[in-house]
Amino acid sequence: MKTNCSETEKLLDHYSEWLRSQYHVKKLGDADEVTTPFLNTIGDNIRIYVKSLNGNQIELSDDGITLQDLELSGINMSVSTRRELLSKLKKEFHIHQRADTLLVQGSIQNFPRLKQNFLLAIIRIDDLANTKHPNVENLFSEEVYDFLDSHDFGGLREHPFNGNSGVTYSTSYVIPARKSKPFRLIDLQSNLSFNQMMCNAYKFEDIQKNAFFSSKKLSYTIIFNDQEKHPSKNSLKIANQSDIKLIAWKDKQQLLSLR
Known part of the structure; x- marks a missing residue:
């Protein structure tokens, strides 16, 4: 199908509107739970937790779910090669870790970039479930x-x-x-x-x-x-x-x- 630039712009706008409609937000204590349309390796929707901090700052976290689900799937994260892979991914996406929780902090104005980067990081880390066949x-x-x-x-x-x-x-x-x-x-x-x-x-x-x-x-x-x-x-x-x-x-x- 041939399309011109204006038609493609409309398609992109339609896709963006559809993608936004797939997100759902729920208030949980001092944080908001954002359910995304992306699925993890066990078929659950990936969730991100958004918390406001002092000084116009914001924190995004996974509440420990990503690493816990990997362990439940039989992925031993204490294996040196997986620890190295996790470390590389955290460094690539500028992700911090608190116990099992993955998180990132930044300004509220930078939320679009923080959210997209954090979601990509969770998906990449969740993909460590495939390291049963690492090569x-x-x-x-x-x-x-x-x-x-x-x-x-x-x-x-x-x-x-x-x-x-x-x-x-x-x-x-x-x-x-x-x-x-x-x-x-x-x-x-x-x-x-x-x-x-x-x-x-x-x-x-x-x-x-x-x-x-x-x-x-x-x-x-x-x-x-x-x-x-x-x-x-x-x-x-x-x-x-x-x-x-x-x-x-x-x-x-x-x-x-x-x-």
């Missing part, structure tokens, strides 16, 4: 990178971009625009979940709104590991609504068309 993602990524390099795609690995919200996103592979080809963003997903699809849709929308891309054509593709998992119907729906192209790793002809 799958790395092997998949290296295999795809080898393919891209050997077929002279001419892109850059792990390139950062700032979204309009101010959040910095890392993209697995970026191919500059040339001739009739747009600026191409490519992400690799070994285990493409609905949560990841929702985050990817927000990420693409946020990057598109950055002034740098206002006059540039931009495309976004996710290469997923079809040997591990196929996208759900809801993931496909989000991809279609957000103009995100999904390509299975086995479909080499489709991959070559990205060059």
